[in-house]
Amino acid sequence: MSLENAAGLINYWLIILLMMIGFYIVVSRGNLVKKIVGLNVFQTSVFLLYISMGKVSGGTAPILTGKPEVFSNPLPHVLILTAIVVGVATTALGLALIVRIKYAYGSIEEDEIQKADDAAEFGDESNAGTAQK
Amino acid sequence: MLSGVFSFVSATLLVHLDAVDVAFTEAAVGAGISTVLMLSTLSLTARHESLNRRPRALPLIVVFLTGLALVYGTLDMPHFGDPSAPVQTHVAPKYINDTATEIGMPNIVTAVLASYRGFDTLGEVTVIFTAGIAVLLLLAGTIRENDGIRITAMEHHLVLRVVTKVLIGPILLFGLYVQFHGDFGPGGGFQAGIIFATAFIIYALVFGLETARSALPGRAVRRFLATGVLLYSGTGLVSFLFGNNYLDYSVLGSTAQAGQHIGIILVEFGVGMTVFAVIVSTYYAFAGQNPPISDEEW
Numbered sequence: 001m002s003l004e005n006a007a008g009l010i011n012y013w014l015i016i017l018l019m020m021i022g023f024y025i026v027v028s029r030g031n032l033v034k035k036i037v038g039l040n041v042f043q044t045s046v047f048l049l050y051i052s053m054g055k056v057s058g059g060t061a062p063i064l065t066g067k068p069e070v071f072s073n074p075l076p077h078v079l080i081l082t083a084i085v086v087g088v089a090t091t092a093l094g095l096a097l098i099v100r101i102k103y104a105y106g107s108i109e110e111d112e113i114q115k116a117d118d119a120a121e122f123g124d125e126s127n128a129g130t131a132q133k
Numbered sequence: 134m135l136s137g138v139f140s141f142v143s144a145t146l147l148v149h150l151d152a153v154d155v156a157f158t159e160a161a162v163g164a165g166i167s168t169v170l171m172l173s174t175l176s177l178t179a180r181h182e183s184l185n186r187r188p189r190a191l192p193l194i195v196v197f198l199t200g201l202a203l204v205y206g207t208l209d210m211p212h213f214g215d216p217s218a219p220v221q222t223h224v225a226p227k228y229i230n231d232t233a234t235e236i237g238m239p240n241i242v243t244a245v246l247a248s249y250r251g252f253d254t255l256g257e258v259t260v261i262f263t264a265g266i267a268v269l270l271l272l273a274g275t276i277r278e279n280d281g282i283r284i285t286a287m288e289h290h291l292v293l294r295v296v297t298k299v300l301i302g303p304i305l306l307f308g309l310y311v312q313f314h315g316d317f318g319p320g321g322g323f324q325a326g327i328i329f330a331t332a333f334i335i336y337a338l339v340f341g342l343e344t345a346r347s348a349l350p351g352r353a354v355r356r357f358l359a360t361g362v363l364l365y366s367g368t369g370l371v372s373f374l375f376g377n378n379y380l381d382y383s384v385l386g387s388t389a390q391a392g393q394h395i396g397i398i399l400v401e402f403g404v405g406m407t408v409f410a411v412i413v414s415t416y417y418a419f420a421g422q423n424p425p426i427s428d429e430e431w
Contacts, residue, residue, distance in 0.1 A: 008212025013204055020200040028192035033174060040136070040167070044143050047159075051152045056221060057214030061153045062241040063318065064233055070216070072151035073225040074241040078250060081158045081242070082257040085323045085408055088162050088170075089264035092415045095174040096271040099422065102178045 011052045019045035030110040032098045036091060043087050050076040137168050153319040154242045157311075161327040166412055169334060173419040237390035238316040238397070246321065247397040247404075251380040254400075255365055258407050262362050265411030269355070272418040290339070297339045304332040312405050316394070322401035326408025334416050342420045354414045361407030368399045 022045060025038025054073035062074040098108055105113050140163020147156035211218035228245050236244040246254055308329035315321030337345035369380040372392075376384065382396020383389040 005212075008215070009207050009210060011213045012207040012210055016200055016203045016207070019203070020196045023199065024192055024196040027195065028189065033171070033178065037136075037171075041139075044139070047155070048143065048146065051147055051150045051155060052213060053218070053220050054152070054225075055150045055214050056216045059151055059214075059216075061151045061319075062229065063153075064239040064241065071229050071241065073221055074228055074245050075225050075250075076220075077152045077155050077242045078246045079253075080152070081155045081321075081323060082246070082254060084155065084158045084162055085327065086257055086260050086264075088166055088327075089261040089411055089415075091167065092170055092411075092419075093264045093267050093271075095170055096268045096415075096418065098174060099177050099419075100271050108178045 012049070015045050015049045015052065018048070032101065032108045032110065033095075036094050036098070039094075040087070040091060047080045047083065050080050136171060137163055137165075139163070140167065154240075154321070154324075157319045157324050158327070161324050161331070165331045165334060166327060166416075169338070169416065170419060173422075177419075177422055235389070236393045236397075238394065240316055240318060242319075243315050243321050243397065243401070244393075247400045248380075248382065248393055251369070251400065254404070255369065255380065258362055258365055258404055261411050262358065262407055265358055265407075265414055268415050268418055272422060293339050297335055301332050301336055304328060304335070308332065312401065313398070315401055316397065322404030322406075323408055325401075326405040326410075327412060329405070329409045330412035330416070333413050337416065337420060342417070346417070349413070351414065351417050354410050354417065357406050357410035358414060361403045361405070361410060364403030364406065365400050368396055368403070372396065 019042055022038045022040070022042030025041065026035050029035055029038065054076035056070055056072050059070040059072040062071040062077065101113065102108050105116050107113060107116070140159055144156040144160040144163065147153075147159060211220075215221075228241055228249060232238070232241045232244045236248055238244055308325045311320035311328055312322060312325035315325070333345060333349060336348070368382070368385075372382050372384055373379045380396075380400075382400075383392045385395045386392035
């Protein structure tokens with residue numbers, strides 16, 4: 001692969017790096033709040049992917065000034081600016097679910113919640129105390 | 134704190150990529166709301182993660198392989214900034230060329246957001262509305278509203294109190310400016326709603342939740358929540374009744390351009406109202422869970 005080719009694709013690779021950092025946090029952590037943080041990092045990388053695809057070299061922000069200019073693509077901007085606000089609202093929903101899980105189970109660690117569920121379902125005497133249902 | 138920094142850095146990057154509207158939104162969100170929500174969840178759950186006994190190698194391998202597959206997928210992608218990429222040649226030229234004549238406002242992003250793709254945005258607003266309702270359903274059963282406990286937050290922090298009092302007016306004014314200047318520069322209902330909500334959250338943080346609730350009762354916020362979506366869909370319905378397509382505002386004014394202007398202002402106002410109400414009611418729901426913090430703990 002030529003150097004020029006690599007330079008044209010480097011934005012995707014950096015975004016993939018950020019995306020994989022978020023993905024790793026989601027799959028490797030048992031703490032639910034950390035999973036939400038990982039999802040937020042992942043989400044930011046998706047935003048950057050869209051916006052970087054809309055960039056035209058030599059272009060400016062898509063606001064008409066009356067002069068003929070090259071503009072970057074306004075469509076990804078529209079999609080992502082609404083997605084950011086939707087992201088906050090859904091993050092708040094996820095956090096609210098976590099708060100309720102904490103109330104119901106007394107824990108926000110995935111393993112402990114699973115253990116409490118198993119205890120409630122199969123009547124395991126040794127773990128019955130941790131399930132507060 | 135770190136999430137605020139992360140958000141600020143991504144906002145700077147977005148400005149560099151010419152996405153000023155998006156950067157504005159990211160900065161407004163990251164500067165306060167997401168950090169405040171994250172902190173209040175942490176204070177409600179656990180401050181420390183329990184010891185992680187999971188194997189580390191398996192997730193790392195999965196992530197590495199996924200990353201490799203994605204990098205392989207990018208090899209065919211158009212280069213960064215390429216003006217002949219498929220993304221740039223499909224509908225974007227129409228938006229850029231026709232906005233001046235069809236809509237008549239300088240900010241193309243606002244024109245696409247509220248008019249060309251108004252239906253998309255209505256969907257997004259409905260998602261935000263639904264998420265807000267769901268948060269209220271999950272946490273409202275445990276909210277203690279007007280139960281006589283006055284949370285005396287930060288009573289002895291004179292500097293904070295004075296600075297907040299000075300700041301709230303300009304923040305609200307700036308929110309209104311962003312709301313109504315969205316046609317001409319970066320801004321619009323989404324950003325304005327968040328900025329407006331931020332002013333109330335600062336007020337609640339410094340002067341206590343009960344004081345904020347008496348200035349802006351939770352019941353009123355829930356009214357705003359529904360009114361915003363109704364205003365948006367109602368504007369669409371009016372243009373529908375005048376014999377045009379749903380959310381095609383051309384018939385609302387004497388000329389097509391004037392009609393588009395009126396429609397976009399109404400729709401953006403609806404968006405701002407819903408976003409504001411969702412953020413404030415979410416904050417109320419989370420803060421209502423927290424036990425009052427005494428001054429000695431600061």
